[in-house]
Amino acid sequence: MQTPLAGEAIPFAIPASRWDDSTAAGKSESELLLYRSNLLGSDLTVTNFGGGNTSAKVMETDPLTGELVEVLWVKGSGGDIGSMKLDGFATLYEDKLLALEGHYAGEEDDDKMVGFLPHCTFNLNSRAASIDTPLHSLLPYKHIDHVHPDAVIALAASSNGEAVTKEIWGDAIGWLPWKRPGFTLGVMIRDFARANPQAKGAMLAGHGIICWADTAKDCYEQTVHLIAEAADYLNNKLAGNPAFGGAVTAPNENRAAIAADLMPRLRGLMTGARRKVGHFSDDEASLEFANSADLPRLAALGTSCPDHFLRTKIAPLLLDPAKLDDDAYLAESLAEYRELYATYYERCKRANSPAMRDANPVVVLVPGVGRITFAADKATARIAGEFYLNAINVMRGAEAIGDYIALDEQEAFDIEYWLLEEAKLQRMPAPKEMVGKIALVTGGAGGIGAATAARLLKGGACVMLADRDGDVVEEVRASFARQYGKDVVRCVTCDVTDEAQVAAAFANCAREFGGLDILVANAGIASSAPIEQTTVELWDRNYDVLAQGYFLTAKHAWGLLKQMNDQGGTSVVFIGSKNAVAAAAGASAYASAKAAANHLARCLALEGAPEGIRVNVVNPDAVIKGSRIWDGDWRKERAASNKVDAGEELEAHYRNRSMLKRDVLPEDIAEAAYWLASEASAKSTGNMINVDAGNVQAFTR
Structure with a gap:
């Protein structure tokens, strides 16, 4: 046994009340519920993303009778209490909810009871009620919080959790054995509360805590206080001791580079109808766990809380850091994981279980490197990683007071393949065409580059913007993040004439998203000068950017692109x-460099075909509006060459020169690039598409 490396266990964060009376003043009961919910959900020491639910019983005017009736406002299915608005709550007649017990004969009716919830809807609210609704409707308290903080689940998932709950809170907080969310759990909590009127809440084994109060403020502050007490207790137990048996592996100083190399190789070996997107984290807690002596034992147990398990699968894949360079080892490890998952499915399936889903791992742990997660899209991959981080925290705390207890395997399977969960998955809209695809766009801050990135993002792709102007490309990224979400877009400063910067850009893309499926080589310059006035410097600059720049980006993209050959190319x-393709007087350096790049594309189409890499070209012309190139000297030079004014007269000149007499916009080029990047053109390579409003000189045949 190796000697553990030094280091104390990471303590739990202790939440504090953020309630502000001045902010709460004047709010209605439903608005106070929203305020309380947002405060709880936006604090990751209180609950994880999408986790937990809150409720309030509010007197409302019945639109049918005009009478005041009691209405349960409760977080609707699939919402996130940290970011939800009022329309995120389901509203239901409380009297109808209570009457549902007449249809309940025992826990075998749990799924059936969910079907009755829509019949209790108040005021035609379209927000679906969640399976946790009975936990709120059956309790006779006005305000109820049910949350899943790490510190509390650590108690709920420990062999000594019940005793510790009694030690901390006495008879103020009860203990209920594990039960899957549903009507039966609601009945259990209701019966506990009736038998223990002094209680303020109950610990739900393996799940979380539920508590209640008479006002929104009291409920919120009680929830926060209970979590703080649990965290403080655990921190006293953890103090001065290493977690998970101590560290047996040191953090690798090159772990970011290792992740950038490893993620595309894993991604290329994963099976399935759609590609995956990766997320890497080397946060302190993930390294503490991945580097520990107890990693193999605890990782194999799986997670405890249903919220964690649904997003992270039964267990992570562990990789030996000494074998990461061996592709055969990686392929064998993934194949073994899929086989184990299939065996788990066969062992646990019911007669009516849905068909087996994706058997690839979601979580991959590498000692010395950290945590990698893969999912169908970037946000899901990131959130899965965050949930596994929650699971790590739970294991740390549970082991500090006893033995960590994971979900029973059959119970875990029944949650993963719950028919209600399957119905929810089937109701989800089909993913956009480019979901799961990863693109890098050079010149990403320019008119054509930004328009192409926007089109790819609109189609569902993840995009890495690369541009030599770091400030401008960051502005473009921030704008796209507001429009499409922060998960799907990143940026990097990159001069395509600098090979080190190009290599770093692709490594960044691999580390941020897991690989590469699409390269749009767009970074460019433009110059105009008669041959006698064309300097060697001007000539070299054109060739550096337009020929060598395209060569360097293709060269460093190639290895990443090859990884996806078995995934459809x-x-x-x-x-x-x-x-x-059309000679131009007074622009020999620019035109010939562009011709070199186009011929490079044809060469690469030959070289890439066996690897499943398609290479095509879009030839624009006179993209003046929205173009950064045309904002500089190029506009003046071309105006002088054509003997027209550099303003609207130049735009009219190019428009009228075209066969179709139409302006060509960056978005027009983006549509062509998108088509060539998409599966719609899966049988096209070595082609050129002219987007120039028609120019007979540019006809390719």
Whole structure:
């Protein structure tokens, strides 16, 4: 046994009340419920993303009778209390909810009872009620919080959890054995509360805590106070001791680079109809767990809380850091995991279980490196990682007071393949075309680059914007993050003439998203000068950016793109130019460099075909509006060459020169690039598409 490395266990964060009386003043009961919910949900020491539910019983005017009736406002199915609005609550007649018990004969009716909830809807509210609704409706208290904080679940998932709950709170907080959420659990909590009128709440084994109060403020502050007491107790037990048996592996100083190399290789080996997106984290807690002596034992047990398990699968995949360079080892490890998952499915399935879902691991742990998660989209991958982080915290606390207890395997399976959960999955809309695809766009801050990135993001892809102007590309990223969500877009400063920066950009993309499926080589410059006035410096600058820059980006994308051959292949799109196929006087450096890039694309189409890499070109012409290139000297130079004014007269000149007499916009180029990157063009490679409103000189045949 190796000697544990030094280090104390990471303590639990202790929440404090953030209630502000001045903010709460004047709010209605439903608005106070929302205020309380947002405070709880936005504090990750209180509950995880999408976890927990809150409720209030509010007197409302019945739209049918005009009479005041009691209405249960409770977080609706699938919501997040930290970010939800008032329309995130389901509203139901309390008297009808109470009457449902007449349809209940025992726990075998749990699923049936969910079907009655829509019949209790108040005021035609379309927000679906969750399976946790009975936990709130059956209790005779006005305000109820049910949350899943790590410190509390650590008690709920420990062999000594019940004794510790009694030690901390006496008879103020009860203990209920594990029961899956549903009507039966609601009855159990209601019966406990009736038998223990002094109680303020109950610990739900393996699940979380539920507590109640007479006012929104009291309920909120009680919830926070209970979590703080649990965290403080655990911190006293953890103090001065290493967690998880101590560290047996040191953090690798090169772990970010290792993750960038490893993630695309794992992603390329994962099976399934759709590609996955990765998320990497080397946070302190993940390294504490991944580097520990107890990692193999605890990781194999799986998670405890249903919220954790549904997003992280039965257990993570553990990889040996000494074998990461061995592709055969990685393939064998993934195949073994899928086989174990299939065996688990066969061992636990019921007669009416849904078909087995994706058998690939969600969580991958690598000692010295950290935690990697894969899912169908970036947000889901990130959230899965955060839930496994919650599970790590739970295991740390549970082991500090006893032995960690995971969900029973059959119970875990029954939750994962719950028919109600399957019905929810079936109701989800089909993913967008590009979900699961990862793109890198050079010149991403420019007109064509940004328009292409926007089109890819709109289609569901993750996009890495690369541009030499760091400040501008960050502004573009921030704008896209507001529009499409922060998970799906990243940016990096990159001069495509600098090979080290190019290599770093692709490593960044691999680490942030897990690999690469689409390269849009767009970074460019433009210059115009008669041959006698074309300096060697100007000539070299054009070739550096437009020929060598495209070469370098293709070269460093190639290895990442090859990883996805077994997943249906990948796409490279060069943004060329009309001038690449049609000679232009006074622009020999620019036009010939563009021609070189176009011919490079044809060469790469030959080289890439066996690897499943398609390479195509879009040739724009006169993309003046929205273009950064045309904002500089190029506009003046082309105006002078064509003997027109550099303003609207120049735009009219190019428009009228075209066969269709139409302006060409960045969005037009983006549509062509998108098509070439999509599965719609899966049988096209080595092609050029002209988007120039028609120019006979540029006809490719």
